[in-house]
Amino acid sequence: MAGNASETGNQGYRTYVLFVLILVYIFNFIDRQILGILAPSIKAELNLSDSDLGWLGGWAFALFYTLMGVPIAMLADRYSRTWIITVSLAVWSGFTALCGTANGFWQLFLYRLGVGVGEAGGVAPAYSLISDYFPPHTRARALAAYSFGIPIGMGLGVLGGGLIAHQIGWRWAFIICGLVGLLLAPLLKLTVREPVRGGLDNVVAKPKPASLGQVIATLKTKPSFWLLAFGASSSSIMGYGLAFWLPSFFQRSHGMSLVDTTLFFSAIIFIGGLAGIWLGGWLGDRLGAGNKANYARLPAVAFLISLPFFFIGVNVSSQTLMFFTFIVPQALSLLWAGPVLSSVQHLVAPSMRATASAIFLFINNLIGIGFGTWFLGVLSDVLRAEYGQDSLRYSILYCLGFYLIAAILLLLASRRLDRDWHRG
Structure with a gap:
């Protein structure tokens, strides 16, 4: 059932909705990040290479995650977004639990594909709801x-996954995290109502869902999107x-x-990630209101500042100095989320938001998760003959x-940005 204007205008209820969606997003990132902290244990038991791990952390997840994202988002522009997110949460949590039963590379690869299929319906519909x-x-x-679900989920994936694996093994880390995620699905569906589309954007008539061709045709006229x-x-x-490979780097180097x-790593993610994302959202609303160009300038400057900190963090020998050096670029590298997504x-137009978000996520995740995680692993294997156990360090440095x-x-x-802004 769709909500009405008074419901979406109720500060308490919309804060609750945001809280539940953040919880779901946390499990989204727990289930995609947990593989990184478990990678050394999985590598040893299943006799895998860095390239194999790159496939499991990259393409295995990203392939169907990106391919399914656009059609699911088109459904979200037409039908209940709360139902789509609920089903997606149940699917990715179930496949995460199944990862704990895998006995070889291909079985784990297929289960990670399933996690990607489920998570394809989690984010773009949530952007539209918010x-x-x-x-x-x-x-x-x-x-x-x-x-916030990104650093909290990544941090909990590292913290929970690592501690569970230390106590009872990497398989139980997958199983427990997956089953807990399944328990969240009923709470989402039973308590989050479907709001009126465009109700807060002065849209008088109910917007007609746009086709994929219409969305792409609109985006073709907006270079800033691409x-x-x-x-x-x-x-x-x-x-x-880095989220996938830094745990291996800390252990090897x-x-x-x-x-x-x-x-060590969960503390860096929690402190740096939360600070960076909130600062980006606050500065985005503050600076973007006067000049829309600042929505993009702000993260651009942050990336430039982060470079020397990452370089120092990867090269220092002191773990204390490395910790504080990594917190700064961890914050700066996530500052883009609020301004860019906004x-x-x-x-x-409101009727195109979920599909446009899915196209954005398709590009971001296919290149970021699929190529990025895989490429760092492959490059590490290529550099092993020259750098030995330090090959991962140089793989990271070359990719900065x-x-x-x-x-x-x-x-x-x-x-x-200002010319491309929708003013319908």
């Missing part, structure tokens, strides 16, 4: 708050790549144990240039 619960002047902050998408995806090559790595929502590419593309996007 845009119909929060007015334009607070959307960057609302979407930034929703994006620059935002490819800029974000360039940063995500390293964002997702610094000799950390599983528990030490778990506590911009994408405002480049199209993707942040520079991201900054350039976002600066170009900033020059077009």
